[in-house]
Every structure is written in C-alpha cells, then in structure tokens.
Amino acid sequence: xxxxxxxxxxxxxxxxxxxxxxxxxxxxxxxxxxxxxxxxxxxxxxxxxxxxxxxxxxxxxxxxxxxxxxxxxxxxxxxxxxxxxxxxxxxxxxxxxxxxxxxxxxxxxxxxxxxxxxxxxxxxxxxxxxxxxxxxxxxxxxxxxxxxxxxxxxxxxxxxxxxxxxxxxxxxxxxxxxxxxxxxxxxxxxxxxxxxxxxxxxxxxxxxxxxxxxxxxxxxxxxxxxxxxxxxxxxxxxxxxxxxxxxxxxxxxxxxxxxxxxxxxxxxxxxxxxxxxxxxxxxxxxxxxxxxxxxxxxxxxxxxxxxxxxxxxxxxxxxxxxxxxxxxxxxxxxxxxxxxx
Numbered sequence: 001x002x003x004x005x006x007x008x009x010x011x012x013x014x015x016x017x018x019x020x021x022x023x024x025x026x027x028x029x030x031x032x033x034x035x036x037x038x039x040x041x042x043x044x045x046x047x048x049x050x051x052x053x054x055x056x057x058x059x060x061x062x063x064x065x066x067x068x069x070x071x072x073x074x075x076x077x078x079x080x081x082x083x084x085x086x087x088x089x090x091x092x093x094x095x096x097x098x099x100x101x102x103x104x105x106x107x108x109x110x111x112x113x114x115x116x117x118x119x120x121x122x123x124x125x126x127x128x129x130x131x132x133x134x135x136x137x138x139x140x141x142x143x144x145x146x147x148x149x150x151x152x153x154x155x156x157x158x159x160x161x162x163x164x165x166x167x168x169x170x171x172x173x174x175x176x177x178x179x180x181x182x183x184x185x186x187x188x189x190x191x192x193x194x195x196x197x198x199x200x201x202x203x204x205x206x207x208x209x210x211x212x213x214x215x216x217x218x219x220x221x222x223x224x225x226x227x228x229x230x231x232x233x234x235x236x237x238x239x240x241x242x243x244x245x246x247x248x249x250x251x252x253x254x255x256x257x258x259x260x261x262x263x264x265x266x267x268x269x270x271x272x273x274x275x276x277x278x279x280x281x282x283x284x285x286x287x288x289x290x291x292x293x294x295x296x297x298x299x300x301x302x303x304x305x306x307x308x309x310x311x312x313x314x315x316x317x318x319x320x321x322x323x324x325x326x327x328x329x330x331x332x333x334x335x336x337x338x339x340x341x
Contacts (some may be wrong), residue, residue: 001032001095003298004049007066008040008073008105012124013279014137014287016060016067018100021291023057030299035092039069041099041108045081047092061284064277078108082115089117096298100124102136103323106306110319113304120297121306121319122290126275129173129328132321133308137287142169142274143180149270150184150217157215163205163257163265167250169274170221173328176274181219182337188216189337190253192223193329198230198253202260209263224249231256289314 005022007015019036026032034052037043050056060067081088096118099109102125113119123130126142146168157164166186168176174191181189188204190196205216226233233252254267279287290307293314297305305316 001026001030001298002093003032003034003295004037004044004092004094004097005034005052005068006037006040006044006097006099007068007070007124008099008101008108009070010102010125011065011070011275012102012126012138013064013141013275013277014283015065015070015100015124016057016063017137017279017284017287018122018124018291018294019052019067020057020060021288022098022295023052023054025292025295026298027053030295032295036068040071040101040105041073041078041081042071043069044088044092044097045073045077049092061288062278064275064279072104073108078111082111085112085115085117094118096120096303098122098294098298102127103130103326106130106319107323109306110304110323113319118298118301118303119319120294120303120316121322122294123306123308123322124287126176127170127173128175129326130322131325131327132306132317134311135286135309137279137283137290138275139175140282140286141277141280142176143183144280145274145277146176146180146219146270147183149268149273150180150186150219153268154184154215154217157217157266160264161209161214163216163218163254163261163263165218165220165250165254165257165265165267167220167222167248167267167269167271169270171223172326174221174224175329177219177221177224178329178333178337182340184217184219186217186219188218190218190220190224190249191329191334192221192225194334195225195227196220196230197227198256198260201253202257205257205261205263218253220250220253222249226253 128139258265
C-alpha cells in the first residue's frame with residue numbers, strides 16, 4: 001500500500017514519535033510505501049512530499065516539533081480539495097492518508113473522508129480537548145513544563161513578596177491550567193469553563209498576606225475571562241482560520257490585581273515553550289501506539305475513523321465523534337480542585 005502522512009496545525013511534542021511508528025509498522029512490518037507531505041495540507045494540495053523509510057525516521061523519537069513541517073489551511077482551499085478528491089487521490093496514487101492534528105485538522109480529515117478519501121486520523125493537542133479520546137499526546141509534556149515553571153516561580157515570588165500570574169495555553173478548555181495548577185499548588189486557577197471573579201482573587205491574596213504568607217501564585221488559561229463587569233476586558237478578533245486572538249489575560253489580570261492591592265504583581269506568559277522540546281515518556285509511548293494502530297486501521301480499511309485512548313486501550317472511533325464538540329473541564333473536576341485548593 002502507498003500511505004501518505006502529514007502533520008497540521010500547531011506543533012506538539014510527540015508528532016515525530018507518531019511518524020516514526022507509522023513508518024516502522026508500515027514499511028518494516030507491512031512492506032508498504034510511506035510518503036510524508038510537507039507543511040501539512042498545503043503539501044498535500046501542492047504535491048510536495050518525500051519518501052519516508054526507516055533511515056529517515058532514525059533518532060526522531062525524542063525530538064520535539066515535526067520533521068514534516070506544519071501549517072494551517074484556509075477552509076476555502078480545503079473545500080476545493082474535497083471537490084477534487086478523486087483527482088487528488090489518482091494523481092498521488094494514495095491508498096490511504098493519515099493526518100495527525102488537533103480539532104481543526106481532524107475536522108478537515110472528516111471533510112476529506114466524507115468526500116471519499118481513505119482517511120485515518122490521529123489526534124494530537126497539548127490542550128487535551130479532543131472528544132472521544134481520554135488523552136492526547138503532548139498534554140503530559142505541556143503540563144510538566146508548566147508545573148516546573150510554577151515550581152520555580154513560587155520560590156522567587158516568596159522571596160520578593162509578589163503575586164505571580166502565570167498564563168498557560170488553553171484557548172477553550174482549561175485542562176493544562178487545571179492539572180498544572182494542581183500539581184504546582186497554585187493558590188488560584190482560572191479556566192475558560194468558568195468566568196472568574198476578580199474580587200475573589202484579590203480577597204484571596206489579601207488573606208494570604210494577612211496570614212504572613214506573603215506571596216501568591218495564580219494559574220490562568222489563555223482563554224480564561226473575568227465575570228461580566230468585574231474588570232475591564234475586551235474579546236479578541238477572529239482570525240482567517242476561525243480562531244479567536246486572545247488579548248493577554250495574564251497581563252491584564254496582573255495589572256488589575258496590582259492596582260487593587262497595591263502589591264507587586266508579575267505576569268509570566270509561558271506561551272510556546274509548552275509546545276516545544278522533548279516529549280515525556282508518556283507522550284512518546286502514546287504517540288507510538290497511535291501510529292501503530294493507525295497503520296493497522298488502514299490495512300483493515302477502517303477509513304473515516306481516528307485512534308482514541310479509552311482507559312488503557314487504543315480504539316478506533318468515527319472522526320465525527322472526535323470533532324462533534326470540544327472536551328472541556330467538567331463540573332466534577334472543578335469541584336475536586338476547589339475542595340483541595
């Protein structure tokens with residue numbers, strides 16, 4: 001079989017582990033041919049690819065990023081590909097396509113599958129917000145990076161009697177903020193699923209200083225927002241890919257708290273450092289298992305589906321299940337966190 005693979009959307013620790021796994025299973029065990037499209041769906045539409053063999057994926061298991069490159073694609077160009085799907089498959093002589101990506105990529109994969117392309121998806125995102133899978137690779141790495149950063153910031157905050165507002169990734173789901181904040185013992189966690197009250201945060205800081213705990217650590221997801229009327233706040237614009245451009249809640253919250261409390265508040269924006277670097281052992285293993293099962297699904301002809309972690313097993317589920325809605329932090333997880341912190 002001739003199998004195409006691509007990585008699209010934001011980069012993520014573990015992408016190279018998936019690529020490596022696909023090549024090892026397909027080429028070494030199944031005697032398939034694997035080609036890698038460069039720069040995501042753009043490479044697919046433009047016919048830019050290279051052959052992937054065992055030597056080409058040697059040593060990439062622990063590397064961050066993606067050796068194939070990545071990009072985002074406007075929906076109009078994707079619809080054009082769907083309209084010409086038969087010609088695309090014939091021109092590239094593909095028996096299957098394995099796109100690796102997050103919600104946007106899997107939505108594109110579903111569109112292509114609905115148009116008749118033989119597609120098997122692999123979910124990835126550090127946000128852990130893909131429905132139908134318990135975990136996505138990259139999330140464990142991101143949580144570890146954010147936790148270590150907050151562990152370090154705690155000591156400097158305590159030394160200088162500061163309030164540290166640490167902004168982590170999480171546009172519409174607060175999983176990174178929730179788990180990293182819990183692991184680091186943050187004194188407050190703000191997530192997109194629940195608007196926060198600035199008065200409550202200010203009161204918490206004042207009470208800590210009154211008890212001679214003269215510092216505070218607040219973990220806030222980039223998509224978190226204040227309750228209506230609790231502080232000045234404007235929503236960001238929507239970009240050409242349909243994503244909201246956030247306005248920097250970490251910076252704004254730090255300024256607001258400093259103004260209210262008269263105490264030094266420092267914003268720390270972790271940003272893309274959470275997405276780069278070496279994946280954890282957990283993410284390498286999960287990514288490797290996803291790649292193996294994607295190749296097996298191709299050989300079984302299970303197209304229009306994606307890999308998913310269910311408990312400790314890898315299952316194949318419809319792409320529609322993965323993109324029907326984002327997996328957001330449920331109320332019971334919020335209640336657990338509040339009970340402990």
